[in-house]
Amino acid sequence: MSFRGFLPRERFDTLFSILHKIGAQCIGPTVKEGAITYAHLSSSAQFPHKVTDQQEPGSYRLTPTTDARWFAWANGPQALKPLVFAPEEILWRSERNATGTIAFTTDAAQMPLTAVIGVRACDLAALALQDQHFLHPQGQDASYASRRRQLILIAVNCTHPSASCFCHATGDGPEVDQDYDLLLDELDHGFAVRCSGATGEQIVQQLSLEPLQPSQLNEIDNANRHAAEQQTRHLPATDLEQVLNTLQESGRWQDIAERCLSCGNCTSVCPSCFCHSQHDVPAADGITSTHVRQWDSCFTQGHSYIHGLVIRNETRFRYRQWLTHKFAGWIRQYGRSGCVGCGRCITWCPVGIDVTEELQGLTEEYNNA
Amino acid sequence: MHDSQIPHEAVVISRTQESRSIFSIGLQFTDEELNKQYRFQPGQFNMLYVFGIGEVPISIVSDPQGSDEFIHTIRTVGRVTQILEQLQPGDRLGIRGPFGRGWPLQTLQHRDILVVTGGLGCAPSVSIINYIMLRREQFGRLAIVQGVKHSEDLIWHDHYQQWMQQPDTQVLLAADVATHGWPWHIGLVTELLPQVELDISQAATMLCGPEMMMHATAQMLLESKAKADQIWLSMERNMQCAVGLCGHCQFGPDFVCRDGPVFNYADVQHRLSRRGL
Known part of the structure; x- marks a missing residue:
């Protein structure tokens, strides 16, 4: 999808307002217990500020950085999985009355419309995998399916892969190319915005985007290429x-x-x-x-x-x-x-x-x- | 469409104690409409739910076109089966199913069939034997080979006696350990295979029992020129969702609950004897 315009950093919170207006709760990255975690957010003030993640085998540390960008890190322990495939949930209830009869009931999983801000390419690829499993034609999982329908995916291209990352080797990143509603590229003063599908289009219409400069497009191109080149881990090129x-x-x-x-x-x-x-x-x-x-x-x-x-x-x-x-x-x-x-x-x-x-x-x- | 992850209420219609630790229960759904719609194949299984305890996967042993009830033969081993053992006619439980792929009935028509079973109360084997017995004219010769650990484990003596009397039917029994007076073979079930009076190279074989026993049997049959893709076997794994979602029953890339429990030997022969898979 082509770029739709530029969203200045100081107007980012209009995105939160638009999402609230269409009835969506917002989930995004924030610093909690020493890691980037996904939580309910109401403004960009809750995004990580001047921190990045240092990852290596058996170690995850947040460290200060002079980089003022909000998404100057790779990822935290969670992906989208806990949102759609709940860590714990009730499948059904049974009730046995005095005569010994048993009645079975189920509560349809209820999740409000949920916009996730800061989704990475690896997260989207993993979501597509979980879709294949839980939305299998021979046995679709009802609660997964109902929550999945409620997701609005606002991806942010990853420009700071960690030392553990190898999405370039699996062909799943670092640049997002599928299954998003909005796709953002972070620049010093704001975000370049792309969209896909009706929901994405509806949001973009209300964002009053500014025109993007050719130099900004160059910068995005370079940043995405650089992100791939930075990855040091690989998979063996074999079957x-x-x-x-x-x-x-x-x-x-x-x-x-x-x-x-x-x-x-x-x-x-x-x-x-x-x-x-x-x-x-x-x-x-x-x-x-x-x-x-x-x-x-x-x-x-x-x-x-x-x-x-x-x-x-x-x-x-x-x-x-x-x-x-x-x-x-x-x-x-x-x-x-x-x-x-x-x-x-x-x-x-x-x-x-x-x-x-x-x-x-x-x-x-x-x-x- | 009803969610196949949620049980339906069923009621115990009949109960038979087969041996000290094995019993059979005949069940019906309490919803009349459901009883009418319910169809299954020999080799498929149901999830049986005991209120407040949990579920257990059990093969369906009765005939698909039989009476109004469907029957499960169960060995008492864990928490759920201990409660199932106490159920009496009129008691209620939950049923989901049927699940999985059963025996390849279409492929078996008009052919000689060998059924080799290791262990006691192997319901998948009994389901296919009964199926053939009730439609004897649709099949060729039938050889039934059954092994048990101890001669006292053998259940369904009357079934075996009855089967022995049937035309074109051979029954061979073995016990690893036998009490005095056991008239049949003492030793492994595989030791009986040379006595099977069938053209092994043309017959279709159904296996049920411990994996090592099925592996050893299949190896011997291949030596007798059996074709690998004319051997089928019923696998067991931990099954919790029964619809290929929970991941417990994975056997290599297969979900036993959905891709099995009956597998073609040719598809699994390289995995069958592998420890820890």
């Missing part, structure tokens, strides 16, 4: 599905298992991981019970439990499951790898296991075999 399926009995899984804590942090921060467990929570009244689903991780014991037996009873099997599913299983299931290169699993791993390094090691083992 990873073949490598992983061939090396299921590699000794490297045990080597990883000796470092991996099987804590599941990687699966929590991964924007495409979809596993969830279900359990019943009976009320003390003995009459009602709720059936709850909750994010689960393939790193837990219970994930592969089957009548008295844990199938993946060792950490090496769990890491192998995670990595093989992400980079091979997804291709068979949904036509592409389940990794969007956001780097979160590297940063938030307490022992700093780096998927790109492990995949490189496996590829070398495969090539030398």
Whole structure:
């Protein structure tokens, strides 16, 4: 989509007003507990100011910067996942009356129209992956679908990839090219604005944008190119599905298992991981019970439990499951790898296991075999 | 369209104690309309919900064109099955289903069929055997090979006795450990395969039981010139949503609840014996 104009920084909050006027709540990045997190916002004053993120395997730190831009950072631990695939929610309720009959009811998931400001290319790519899973033609998830319809996606191109990022290698970023309502490029004094679809058009109409200068377009071009070039992590240029399926009995899984804590942090921060467990929570009244689903991780014991037996009873099997599913299983299931290169699993791993390094090691083992 | 993630109320119509730890319950939906619409295939499963406790996936053992009730044969192993065991006629529970891919019925017509089962109360095998028995003229020879750990585990003695009397039907039984007076084979179920009186190279085979047993059986059948894509097997994994969303039942790239539980051996043979998959 082509550029529609320039939104000066001092008028940014008109975007909040327009979104409120169309009935949308606004969610955006803010600094909380030492990280960039997504929260309900009412003005740009709550955006991160003069901070950037330093990420490396097993480490995330916010540090001061002289850069006055609001989006001078890569990402935080969350993506869009918690908004559409709720960390915990009630699937249905059951009620047993005095005669023993059981009635089942469900509350349709209710989320107001929700505009998310500051969405990255990796987040949009991951959302598209989750859409494929939860909106599957053979079994669409009703609550995911209802929340998904409520999203207004206001993307901001990422110009400050972290040392963990490799979206350039997965082909998912850093420049946004799909599935947004508004797309912003941040410049010193404001934002270049693009839009797509009816909602985006409706918002742009009300923003009273100023014309963009050719020099600004050049600057945007350079910044986006530079963002890609800055990324230092890569994926091996090989058929990873073949490598992983061939090396299921590699000794490297045990080597990883000796470092991996099987804590599941990687699966929590991964924007495409979809596993969830279900359990019943009976009320003390003995009459009602709720059936709850909750994010689960393939790193837990219970994930592969089957009548008295844990199938993946060792950490090496769990890491192998995670990595093989992400980079091979997804291709068979949904036509592409389940990794969007956001780097979160590297940063938030307490022992700093780096998927790109492990995949490189496996590829070398495969090539030398 | 009803959300297949939400159960419907069902009522226990009948109950049979099959052995000390195995029982069968016959069920009906309380919604008459639903009973009329309900269709399933042998090899498919339902999610059974016990109020306040949770759900468990159980294969449907009764005939798809049978009586008004559908039957589940259940072994008591966990929290949910312990409560299911206590249910009596008239008691209510929740049912979602049927789910998954069943046995390849169309492919089996007019062919010789071998059913090899390891372990007790293997409902997926019984469902296909019963299906064939009720339509005997639509199939060729049938060989039933059943192994159990201990001779006392064997249930459905009368079924086996009855099947042994049927024309063109061979029944072979084995127990790893047997008490005095066990008239059949003592040893592994695979040791019975050479006795099977079928042209293995032309027959279709259904397997159900522990993965290592199915793997070993398939290997032996391949040596007898069976075709890998003419062997089917019923897989088990942790199943919670039953609609391919929760991720627990993944077996390689397959969701057992949606892509299985019945798989063609050719599609899974390289994964079947792998530990921790």
